[in-house]
Amino acid sequence: MTDRTIAVDYLARVEGEGALRVRIHDRTVEEVELRIFEPPRFFEAFLRGRSYLESPDITARICGICPVAYQMSACHALEHGLGLRVTPAVRALRRMLYCGEWIESHALHVYLLHVPDFLGYPDAIRMAKDHPILVQRGLRLKKAGNAIMTALGGREIHPVNVRVGGFYRCPSREELEPLRPVLEEALGIAEETVRFAAGLPFPAVEEDYEFVALRHPEEYPMNEGEVVSSRGLRIPATRFEEEFREFQVPHSNALHSMRRDGGSYLVGPMARYALNRDRLLPRADAVAREVGLEPVVRNPFRSVLVRSVEIVQACEEALRLLDGYRPPERPFEVAAGPFDVPGCAAATEAPRGLLYHRYQLDATGLIEEAKIVAPTSQNQKRIEDDLREVVTRSLELDDAHLTDACERAIRNHDPCISCATHFLTLDLARD
Amino acid sequence: MPEPESPRAPPPTERTLVVGIGNEHRGDDAAGLLVVRRVRPLLGGVGRVVEATGAGTELIDLWEGRELVVAVDAVRSGGAPGSVVRREVGPHPLPTPLSATSSHGFSLGQAVALGQALDRLPGTLILYGIEAAQFDPGSPPSAAVAAAIEPVAQQVASEVRRYLGLHGPTFPEVLADA
Structure with missing residues (x-):
């Protein structure tokens, strides 16, 4: 009888915040525990008693990498309940801002995290020494995303220009025009990225995912759409909590999400693509066809290809929106009340997947209750399922290689660790 | 006398960067952010002062092309x-x-x-690390870390001033330029 424990501490290298524990007993995987601390719980409490107008700015601070997603879900949820309709120009600007975040987030993941796995490097730094052009390409794409966020968000990190009802200020056409050459170059790099990613060596794995994403009648989803699943679900976002439940797991203070029937599900690029393949713009569609990307990708390692196609989509969409942009007459609409209304709920598509917000306001517009369901909490149970299968398939590996296989399985889904600390671990010799 | 600026040299305000790194909702991890919030008024508009709360990759874009970068972060080194x-x-x-x-x-x-x-590093990159005690979600910084903020901010600000004074326009000239 043998017992093995595999541990991956990836959250922040803080003692006691081990994120993954796998227990194997007699060649049977007995336990897989993924633990990701969830800041939304903390922010839900923090929001109580604050004005609804503060929500986009406060929730943007939940995550240093995806602030736009939190702003968008907050704005849409509140506008939906308060009956605010934004102008088409504001809608276009928001979508463009979201494109910036998608480009930045996906470029980081593809080039600095995922590609090293396929090329046999332990990290992007060692890959950069042999393949500097690859890493430079990733940083170039990321910079293009940043350029959009700077132009529309006010600041690169934590955009401050977005508000409930619109933007505090909308840029002129002239102000946005410098984005054009940046995005045109990024679009070309993104297409090259898809071609490059298609040639990576992929393990032959297929998982039986229930994909969940937004679906819009005309567009590849970002800000709007119904919540749909690959198993036939189709509901407005306001009914999200009827179909998806959060539950407390004993090994974590975080809540995990599951379908009403108890099953796990997957949100994020693979889900969006599987449910919206027919909504890709022409160049994204063309390059996906060129490399033979299957309409539904069930191999989590191939998510690198799907992310790459989504970078093309985001660059192409941002350019399309830039072409049609005319500044609105009014940058924002103001809610007249009443505020203590039901239905302040919405979902948008963060780079990592569906992000749901719901608010209950009092009669003066102060937040009584906030509910935030982030993509990673929805994917945790599904990532645990992936890990269980990875370990079961790989029991012959020694501990170091098995740990590496587990880390790769987690990286496939790039969990949002918005709670992450950013401190530096230094191994200093002290006298 | 300082060397005259070449036409391609960055403006004096862009030559130096002080960047604080951290998450203000994780106890002592906020140290870098707190230091730069204090450095900002001490420098009074000299050089760029930035709070970085996202991925480390943003640092590369921020510091590239600058002469002096001072990065302030919480550290764990056993001190x-x-x-x-x-x-x-x-x-x-x-x-x-x-x-x-x-x-x-x-x-x-x-x-x-x-x-x-x-x-893709700046001309000179100096790291200041403040030894952290705890990273509890939602908690304020520990007393030991809070006490270190002001002295580190003073030291960082004088480091930037001294650099500009030695290798570029003097402090009042930079201020006038900004």
Whole structure:
């Protein structure tokens, strides 16, 4: 009888915040525990008693990498309940801002995290020494995303220009025009990225995912759409909590999400693509066809290809929106009340997947209750399922290689660790 | 006398950068952010002062092309809480782990290593690390770390001033330029 424990501490290298524990007993995987601390719980409490107008700015601070997603879900949820309709120009600007975040987030993941796995490097730094052009390409794409966020968000990190009802200020056409050459170059790099990613060596794995994403009648989803699943679900976002439940797991203070029937599900690029393949713009569609990307990708390692196609989509969409942009007459609409209304709920598509917000306001517009369901909490149970299968398939590996296989399985889904600390671990010799 | 600025040299306000790294909702991890919030008024508009709360990769874009960058971060190095480490980054990697399982986990140490690998470091890069005691979600910084903020901010501000005074326009000239 043998017992093995595999541990991956990836959250922040803080003692006691081990994120993954796998227990194997007699060649049977007995336990897989993924633990990701969830800041939304903390922010839900923090929001109580604050004005609804503060929500986009406060929730943007939940995550240093995806602030736009939190702003968008907050704005849409509140506008939906308060009956605010934004102008088409504001809608276009928001979508463009979201494109910036998608480009930045996906470029980081593809080039600095995922590609090293396929090329046999332990990290992007060692890959950069042999393949500097690859890493430079990733940083170039990321910079293009940043350029959009700077132009529309006010600041690169934590955009401050977005508000409930619109933007505090909308840029002129002239102000946005410098984005054009940046995005045109990024679009070309993104297409090259898809071609490059298609040639990576992929393990032959297929998982039986229930994909969940937004679906819009005309567009590849970002800000709007119904919540749909690959198993036939189709509901407005306001009914999200009827179909998806959060539950407390004993090994974590975080809540995990599951379908009403108890099953796990997957949100994020693979889900969006599987449910919206027919909504890709022409160049994204063309390059996906060129490399033979299957309409539904069930191999989590191939998510690198799907992310790459989504970078093309985001660059192409941002350019399309830039072409049609005319500044609105009014940058924002103001809610007249009443505020203590039901239905302040919405979902948008963060780079990592569906992000749901719901608010209950009092009669003066102060937040009584906030509910935030982030993509990673929805994917945790599904990532645990992936890990269980990875370990079961790989029991012959020694501990170091098995740990590496587990880390790769987690990286496939790039969990949002918005709670992450950013401190530096230094191994200093002290006298 | 300082060397005259070449036409391609960055404006004086862009020559130096002070960047604080951290998460203000994780106890002592806020140290770097708190220091730069104090450095900002001390420098009164000299050079750029930035709070970085996202991925470490943003640092590479921020510091590229600058003459002097001072990065302030919380550290774990086994020292007493609140103690301060100052390191000038040379050609060798920092003694820090380099792997990550999420793109959100890209650290200052990784950014330095990537900058070294791609030859994208600033002219001089100085790290100030404040030894952290705890990273409890939602908690304020510990007393030892809070006590270190002001002295580190003073030291960082004078480091920037001294640099500009020695190698560029004097402090009042820079102020006038800004």
